[in-house]
Amino acid sequence: MQDIHLTSEHRMFQEAARAFCEQEIAPHIEDWEKDGIISRDAWLKAGEQGFLCMDFPEEHGGLAAKDFRFNALFNEELTRIGCAGSGFALQNDVTAPYFLEMCNAEQQARFMPGMITGETIAALAITEPGTGSDIKDVNTRAERDGDYYVVNGAKTFITNGILSDVVVTVVKTDPDAGHKGISLLLVERGMDGFTRGTNLDKLGLKMQDTAELSFSDLRVPVENLVGQEGKGFYYLMHNLAQERTSIAVGSISNAEAALAETMRYCNERTAFGRQIGKFQNSRFKLAEMQTEITIGRTFVDQCVLELNAGTLTTEKAAMAKMWCSEMEWRVVDQCLQLHGGYGYMEEYPLAKRMRDARVQRIYGGTNEIMREIVGRSMGF
Ligand SMILES: Cc1cc2nc3c(=O)[nH]c(=O)nc-3n(C[C@H](O)[C@H](O)[C@H](O)COP(=O)(O)OP(=O)(O)OC[C@H]3O[C@@H](n4cnc5c(N)ncnc54)[C@H](O)[C@@H]3O)c2cc1C
Structure with a gap:
């Protein structure tokens, strides 16, 4: 960001982010690129130093810094050292708003503390093998069965696909309702019927784990519905x-x-x-x-x-x-x-x-x- 838009607090954050990127990230980029995945340890260090989900409330361990300038400054420092594809931006800028704005208090208490410390890595799964740009055409089906949704389908190109512990997953709860039949479910690591494909080999962003996810009669409790059904x-x-x-x-x-x-x-x-x-x-x-x-x-x-x-x-x-x-x-x-x-x-x-x-x-x-x-x- 241009200096005119920054306060002394932003500048302190910028300096801290620069030091973190140079000391904790830059020396490992080559290894992570070879491995095709960033280490979990890096996530924990980012969390420890306050660079994850800065806008989450203090009661869950966050900084309550609802100011995208902090997100931008962290991204800038990562990019400057050539660290594209860490997955941090996916957590901070892309998935965090679902937890902050659309999840209920119980879900926030369950996921936010780990997302701040880096123990819980999040992903957002929209794209499917058969559809990307046309979001309303997703095929992953979630059928209500008592207190569960039974989910069947597949996603692809999912950032943090291997490391993720919780996946905000786009599903069809009503296949006849077009975009009004789309809902979001929180799919968690270890749930029966949730499997991951291999880490996909890409042209760039080599340290970013990008994967296919499959759901086969996966039972997701209704408590894991984000917001309201049909509002996805x-x-x-x-x-x-x-x-x-x-x-x-x-x-x-x-x-x-x-x-x-x-x-x-x-x-x-x-x-x-x-x-x-x-x-x-x-x-x-x-x-x-x-x-x-x-x-x-x-x-x-x-x-x-x-x-x-x-x-x-x-x-x-x-x-x-x-x-x-x-x-x-x-x-x-x-x-x-x-x-x-x-x-x-x-x-x-x-x-x-x-x-x-x-x-x-x-x-x-x-x-x-x-x-x-x-x-x-x-x-x-
Ligand atoms: C490294 C990487 C990470 C990604 N991470 C994620 C992630 O975390 N979560 C996730 O859900 N997805 C992710 N994606 C998927 C990404 O968002 C999609 O690839 C993208 O939206 C395009 O969808 P598609 O690949 O199905 O292409 P398609 O939709 O099949 O499009 C193919 C071509 O047709 C064009 N096209 C399509 N519709 C129109 C139209 N109406 N008018 C004109 N042209 C059109 C497109 O522009 C494109 O050139 C990732 C992809 C990559 C490569």
Whole structure:
């Protein structure tokens, strides 16, 4: 976030987040990427130092910091060190609002303390093998049987899919009611009939465990229904603006980090007796990237403030997600070009930044769906 939007409390948090990322995360990224999964220990350390679910109430051990600037600052520090895909943002920015705003007091008491300490890792399961963009078309069926829902179906591409202890799962409770037949259930580790597939092999975000989940006659107690039956689609729509803002924050931060690394390189590397950055083409490219990042940063910071104020619209969040993730891709690609052959080597951070950036245009709703949302809001 731009300094003008930060108080001394935010700056202290930023410093603490930077120290945590550099000391506890950065030294392990390579190992976790090789393993295809971040360690549980990292989750516990993040919890111990107060970086998980900062907005949860104090009575459950949280900081009651209902201010998305804290979430954004933590994401920025993670991205700066090249830690995309830790799963922390999924917990803090994507799943936390369901527990904070839609779960009842009993559910909050059951799950919030562990989500704050990192002992309980959460996931959100919407996407299925047969449907992603068209959420109302989900097929996972939950039929009421006394005090239970009997769930059958499968989900795929689920972030924190292997590590998760509780999964906010999108199900159809009434298959004939369209989007009004969608509900959310809390599926827990160890429930009979809940199985996980292998950790999926991906182009980037190598440390993020992304998995398929299967439900076969899984019996979920009615106490695990989130909010009201049939309101799931509404809850999803309500929370997607925050998820998309979170993705936009990640995009801006990745672009900023890539540009900073490239400016260093342009100073150090010489060709034809000159620093790379002194060629007019390089100077122009650097200037264009700086301009795009500055514009994007200003817009995203504004979205964060509007999110805090409760005034961020669905279409504005969609614009931020779409434009920033596409700008991120342009910037990372151009930065790699300015590195020449070294940009293509794993020795430099650009190759990884590019791999990690690609998915930003796909998840959280594809950028085509973002264009649909914005276009429809214009009356077309
Ligand atoms: C690394 C990773 C992590 C993920 N994490 C999660 C997670 O934690 N939880 C979760 O539920 N999901 C997750 N997803 C899934 C992600 O949200 C979906 O992949 C995404 O929403 C797109 O759905 P799909 O893959 O089924 O593509 P499809 O919906 O099949 O789309 C295929 C193509 O068709 C286009 N398209 C579809 N509909 C339209 C339309 N109306 N107009 C124009 N074009 C259209 C799409 O834009 C896309 O280009 C993750 C995915 C990845 C890759």
